[in-house]
Amino acid sequence: MIILNSLNSIIFKNYLTIIFGFFILFSQALKANENIYIGYASSLHNAMKEIVNDYEKRSDVKLKFGMGASGNIAQQIMRDAPYDIFISANKKWINYLDKHQKIKERQPWISNSLSVIGSMKSIENLTLNANERFCLADPKNAPLGLYSLEAINTLNLKIPDNQIIFLKDAASVQYYLSINECDYAITYSSNILNLEKNVDVQSLPLNLYSDITYEIGILKSNKDTKDFVNYLQQPSVLKILKNHGFIID
Amino acid sequence: MITISDYEITVLLLSLKVASISSIIAFFPSLLIAYFLARKNFIGKSFVDGLIHLPLVLPPVVIGFFLLIIFGKNGLVGDIFFSTFNIRISFTWIAAVIASAVMGFPLFVRSIRQSISEIDPKQIEAAQTLGANKLKIFKKIIIPLSKKGIITGFILSFSRSLGEFGATITFAGNIFGETQTLPLAIYSSLQDPDSNLIVIRLVVISIFISLAALMISNRLSK
Numbered sequence: 115m116i117i118l119n120s121l122n123s124i125i126f127k128n129y130l131t132i133i134f135g136f137f138i139l140f141s142q143a144l145k146a147n148e149n150i151y152i153g154y155a156s157s158l159h160n161a162m163k164e165i166v167n168d169y170e171k172r173s174d175v176k177l178k179f180g181m182g183a184s185g186n187i188a189q190q191i192m193r194d195a196p197y198d199i200f201i202s203a204n205k206k207w208i209n210y211l212d213k214h215q216k217i218k219e220r221q222p223w224i225s226n227s228l229s230v231i232g233s234m235k236s237i238e239n240l241t242l243n244a245n246e247r248f249c250l251a252d253p254k255n256a257p258l259g260l261y262s263l264e265a266i267n268t269l270n271l272k273i274p275d276n277q278i279i280f281l282k283d284a285a286s287v288q289y290y291l292s293i294n295e296c297d298y299a300i301t302y303s304s305n306i307l308n309l310e311k312n313v314d315v316q317s318l319p320l321n322l323y324s325d326i327t328y329e330i331g332i333l334k335s336n337k338d339t340k341d342f343v344n345y346l347q348q349p350s351v352l353k354i355l356k357n358h359g360f361i362i363d
Numbered sequence: 364m365i366t367i368s369d370y371e372i373t374v375l376l377l378s379l380k381v382a383s384i385s386s387i388i389a390f391f392p393s394l395l396i397a398y399f400l401a402r403k404n405f406i407g408k409s410f411v412d413g414l415i416h417l418p419l420v421l422p423p424v425v426i427g428f429f430l431l432i433i434f435g436k437n438g439l440v441g442d443i444f445f446s447t448f449n450i451r452i453s454f455t456w457i458a459a460v461i462a463s464a465v466m467g468f469p470l471f472v473r474s475i476r477q478s479i480s481e482i483d484p485k486q487i488e489a490a491q492t493l494g495a496n497k498l499k500i501f502k503k504i505i506i507p508l509s510k511k512g513i514i515t516g517f518i519l520s521f522s523r524s525l526g527e528f529g530a531t532i533t534f535a536g537n538i539f540g541e542t543q544t545l546p547l548a549i550y551s552s553l554q555d556p557d558s559n560l561i562v563i564r565l566v567v568i569s570i571f572i573s574l575a576a577l578m579i580s581n582r583l584s585k
Contacts, residue, residue, distance in 0.1 A: 183554075186554060189554065192556070210556070245445075247454060252554075254555050255554050255555075275539070276538065276540065279536050279538060280537060281536070282537075293431065294435075294437040295431070295453060
């Protein structure tokens with residue numbers, strides 16, 4: 115009791131000092147000069163984890179990353195999120211940042227393709243029962259959603275609005291597929307590798323949608339970011355991506 | 364002249380529908396549990412108490428995750444509903460109602476419990492000596508005397524539901540006209556660089572409704 119009381123009074127008397135101390139402590143932690151911040155399309159997540167691990171083994175630079183729908187990250191950047199490198203799953207969101215003078219340098223990267231998931235004879239004559247749901251990425255922000263809608267429109271599929279579940283990005287389509295919440299879904303072919311074996315997957319013909327090209331945008335041009343972007347184009351990295359199901363041109 | 368667009372009306376009506384139905388659903392279990400917590404002592408009371416308060420302290424997305432595990436198409440309860448009745452719960456407006464009810468539940472219990480524990484035990488004893496049974500005491504004494512707490516609970520859980528985001532988007536998704544309530548609509552518009560005006564309009568609507576709910580609750584609980 116006495117110890118507790120004296121502890122209490124110490125904390126009470128030095129309240130301001132303690133707050134100030136914490137402030138100094140955390141402001142030091144916030145000053146991270148050696149970090150590169152990378153924002154990338156969520157479809158890259160599994161591959162990126164591997165790539166980042168590999169890179170940190172050979173370099174002193176720490177990589178910090180945020181992922182989401184490409185459009186989502188682009189808008190975070192517009193609101194001054196501190197990303198140094200941005201990898202988008204289409205050109206649109208790099209163009210958007212370019213238009214606002216946020217991009218110092220840009221280069222095309224890898225490609226991808228679409229697959230449709232769900233039991234069906236063929237996607238052309240797919241009809242949904244009333245309680246079935248079709249999961250798509252939200253075309254507002256997720257490039258996957260735009261590509262998927264292109265394919266759906268080319269095929270002239272009719273899916274009632276209230277049976278579509280729009281999910282925020284490719285990663286959440288992946289997640290909701292993994293818990294069997296979607297009867298049907300369109301997702302990247304690079305994302306179907308970790309699905310369960312008994313799931314029906316068909317790849318969608320490439321002529322149904324426009325080319326899926328990932329593009330790298332450098333937002334802060336310095337040696338560290340350039341080194342990392344150069345590294346991303348190395349054959350060893352491209353091999354990792356190929357193993358994850360991406361298309362290397 | 365300020366006009367409200369069809370889009371805003373759809374979102375607004377859905378929010379009000381979800382908020383009112385979820386508050387009504389949360390009311391009966393809240394009343395019973397509040398009564399037991401306020402008037403009875405039993406083993407494990409503090410555990411039950413803690414359990415009830417979990418939605419208040421857990422991140423809402425965790426609640427959404429649990430609901431998905433329980434009521435999802437392949438979930439523990441959801442599977443039974445889906446295979447026997449062919450009813451789907453997740454990603455429908457019913458899911459939004461369940462999410463809101465769960466999130467509003469602890470607030471409801473707290474305020475009713477507070478009122479019930481303020482009731483003078485002598486009044487209940489008097490009723491007992493006069494021969495009233497438990498049900499009659501509950502109906503004639505407990506409920507009328509805790510009216511204030513019930514109303515506050517209603518408004519609190521209603522307002523909580525209007526603001527519910529994390530559990531809803533995880534468990535019910537963000538489907539326009541089905542599960543897209545006000546906060547979800549604001550979130551969606553925030554993602555879209557061309558919707559700044561819509562964001563401001565939705566924010567104003569949301570402030571207006573919440574303020575109105577609080578003012579009504581102040582008026583009613585006087």
